Amino acid sequence: MRKAVVTPANPNPDREDHSPRFFRLAAFAAHRAPRRRATGTIGQTQGRRQDSGPMNASRVVPLLAALACGHLAAAPAPKPNILFLLADDWAWPFASCLGAPGIQTPTFDRLAREGVLFRNAHVAAPSCSPSRAAMLTGQWHWRLEQGANLHGFIPAKFAVYPDLLEQAGYFVGLTGKGYGPGSNKDRPRNAAGPDFKNFDAFLAARPKNQPFCFWFGSHFPHRPYVTGSGVKGGIDPAKVVVPPYLPDNDTVRRDICDYFLAAQTFDQQAGEAIAALEKSGELDNTLIVMTGDNGWPFPRSKATCYNTGTRQPFVVRWGARVKPGRVVDDFVSLADLAPTFLTAAGLTPPPTMTARSFLAVLLAEASGQVDPARDHVLTGMERHYVNGRADGDQRNVGYPMRSIVTRDFHFIRNFHPNRWPAGDPPAGPLPGFDKAANNTGAAFADVDAGPAKAWIVTHPDDSAFERAFGKRPARELFDLRKDPFELHNVADDPAYADTLKDIDARLMAELKTTEDPRVAGVELDRGRSAQDSP
Numbered sequence: 059m060r061k062a063v064v065t066p067a068n069p070n071p072d073r074e075d076h077s078p079r080f081f082r083l084a085a086f087a088a089h090r091a092p093r094r095r096a097t098g099t100i101g102q103t104q105g106r107r108q109d110s111g112p113m114n115a116s117r118v119v120p121l122l123a124a125l126a127c128g129h130l131a132a133a134p135a136p137k138p139n140i141l142f143l144l145a146d147d148w149a150w151p152f153a154s155c156l157g158a159p160g161i162q163t164p165t166f167d168r169l170a171r172e173g174v175l176f177r178n179a180h181v182a183a184p185s186c187s188p189s190r191a192a193m194l195t196g197q198w199h200w201r202l203e204q205g206a207n208l209h210g211f212i213p214a215k216f217a218v219y220p221d222l223l224e225q226a227g228y229f230v231g232l233t234g235k236g237y238g239p240g241s242n243k244d245r246p247r248n249a250a251g252p253d254f255k256n257f258d259a260f261l262a263a264r265p266k267n268q269p270f271c272f273w274f275g276s277h278f279p280h281r282p283y284v285t286g287s288g289v290k291g292g293i294d295p296a297k298v299v300v301p302p303y304l305p306d307n308d309t310v311r312r313d314i315c316d317y318f319l320a321a322q323t324f325d326q327q328a329g330e331a332i333a334a335l336e337k338s339g340e341l342d343n344t345l346i347v348m349t350g351d352n353g354w355p356f357p358r359s360k361a362t363c364y365n366t367g368t369r370q371p372f373v374v375r376w377g378a379r380v381k382p383g384r385v386v387d388d389f390v391s392l393a394d395l396a397p398t399f400l401t402a403a404g405l406t407p408p409p410t411m412t413a414r415s416f417l418a419v420l421l422a423e424a425s426g427q428v429d430p431a432r433d434h435v436l437t438g439m440e441r442h443y444v445n446g447r448a449d450g451d452q453r454n455v456g457y458p459m460r461s462i463v464t465r466d467f468h469f470i471r472n473f474h475p476n477r478w479p480a481g482d483p484p485a486g487p488l489p490g491f492d493k494a495a496n497n498t499g500a501a502f503a504d505v506d507a508g509p510a511k512a513w514i515v516t517h518p519d520d521s522a523f524e525r526a527f528g529k530r531p532a533r534e535l536f537d538l539r540k541d542p543f544e545l546h547n548v549a550d551d552p553a554y555a556d557t558l559k560d561i562d563a564r565l566m567a568e569l570k571t572t573e574d575p576r577v578a579g580v581e582l583d584r585g586r587s588a589q590d591s592p
């Protein structure tokens with residue numbers, strides 16, 4: 059068996075320092091830097107506004123000086139367009155410029171060259187609907203009632219950024235997959251905006267000189283795939299690298315090839331959208347974000363809070379407004395997109411947005427760690443697959459998790475460790491290969507059906523089986539310096555006792571600050587069933 063490891067390559071090796079000194083400095087910054095994370099209270103969000111917006115204190119003084127000297131141009135800068143290129147189940151590090159062998163992503167690579175590559179971007183939730191709900195509302199999904207779950211909905215009382223931009227004069231729209239899967243029953247339209255046939259149709263409908271905000275929601279690289287399509291499409295299974303949490307065999311390699319081909323399709327779609335933008339003459343006044351909504355649909359990835367479930371390729375291009383070719387290590391949540399888009403448009407995010415704008419990081423000149431306060435990110439999950447799990451006489455329950463990722467450590471709290479994290483095993487025998495490859499609900503339903511899953515399901519003695527489907531302890535701690543794939547839980551190792559205590563307290567304090575109902579014992583996975591899901 060090959061023991062090769064996917065190592066996220068650094069596209070800009072000159073700007074990265076993995077020396078012990080670097081880690082010591084990072085740890086120092088983590089403990090000494092002033093906390094700036096926003097909260098749900100008006101008084102505390104004031105601090106965020108001062109820190110994160112384009113008019114922070116460091117910018118005000120030069121601005122006033124320029125006004126006094128008459129150096130400031132009379133006309134305000136035009137409001138930027140916003141193009142959000144969102145894949146479905148794309149994951150770090152599956153882009154050619156990130157060093158993943160076998161995949162070609164020329165569009166993402168171009169945006170990285172011409173914009174800013176973020177190396178530590180995570181979705182709020184490793185599941186489509188709650189991840190998208192957090193992006194749209196700028197709030198943690200656990201604050202969004204049924205918006206916390208797959209096949210939920212975002213109650214109308216939670217503002218979404220496309221509506222706020224529209225109210226401020228933007229022309230907004232979406233194509234493909236917007237908020238979902240789920241319902242928009244509490245809203246007149248999809249929370250991501252009104253639907254258009256494609257980006258070209260949107261651009262044609264846009265009134266002249268009106269700024270726009272467009273959500274390009276690809277359905278790629280979500281499963282299912284045509285088995286063998288990756289190899290037929292020219293991807294060599296011998297060249298892909300199987301990460302160590304999966305078994306290395308021909309079935310898994312070919313499944314990865316199929317996934318790569320689907321991810322390349324998303325990259326091509328993104329390239330076509332950018333070509334349309336160039337043709338319209340709007341490229342350089344458009345803030346472009348290209349990323350995905352959750353991890354790849356392989357065991358121990360999507361629908362888990364491991365980094366394989368939440369870490370995303372994430373790049374931002376914004377013409378001459380950002381210094382090109384930067385590689386930034388600041389931690390970013392994709393929930394931060396909403397306040398960032400609003401701030402870039404000159405608006406003030408509403409105080410309910412617990413996420414914070416990263417516009418100041420975007421506009422900075424530096425690479426590496428730009429804002430010392432951005433030294434961690436939170437992620438979490440409630441319920442993924444509908445009716446995939448029971449707990450005693452309770453059906454349709456989730457596997458609630460909260461996690462905090464720092465540069466050196468990843469800590470996960472599993473609130474109901476008695477439950478099966480990947481979904482319940484079948485009542486009878488394990489399904490055969492074909493059933494496990496094609497019927498997600500046949501077993502361990504939080505893992506999408508596919509050949510890699512089917513291979514593991516039909517090899518229960520392989521170590522990958524327990525890693526993918528076995529129960530997990532209430533607390534998991536991983537030392538990312540030694541264990542980037544999070545295979546060795548050190549929560550019970552006495553050498554990490556102080557780290558565990560500190561990082562657990564840090565996570566829980568932040569959950570309390572953001573008014574997470576889970577901390578108060580409120581169960582968020584009740585409600586919708588398979589019968590009433592759309």
Ligand SMILES: [Ca+2]
Pocket residue numbers: 145146147185186280351352
């Ligand atoms: Ca997804």
